[in-house]
Amino acid sequence: MARLLSLRLNAPVSVAYASGEGPTPTEASSARHTTGHPDVSLATHLLAPGHFAHTLTRTPARWTSSPLGTHPSVAELALRRYDEAAVWRTEVNGPARAHGERRHVAEGEGAHDCGGHAASAASTRQG
Structure with missing residues (x-):
């Protein structure tokens, strides 16, 4: 996602996480400021307003x-x-043995773990 955003903006982009391991949005924004980029934006990947959305508004971006x-x-x-995962799960694991049984798709293709709520810190292009 960061690479695609960087290509679209023609500007450097770094990944940050509102939760989990990795740089926080505050750290990523501050790092961009330190390297001479005064105008930094956060492109959040949040679905709804709440704690993380509110927290991200308090960064130096x-x-x-x-x-x-x-x-x-x-x-x-x-x-x-959901439909793709259900088809993949049935093809690979077979149907669930009991109603409500959970199986993790992490072992197979198509499984993605963002490691937390993600945000990208992007430096805006000058000129």
């Missing part, structure tokens, strides 16, 4: 994006990913 919210594209993507 000049701009912070709003949560993705209830945009129909987000709901469609979530449903499509």
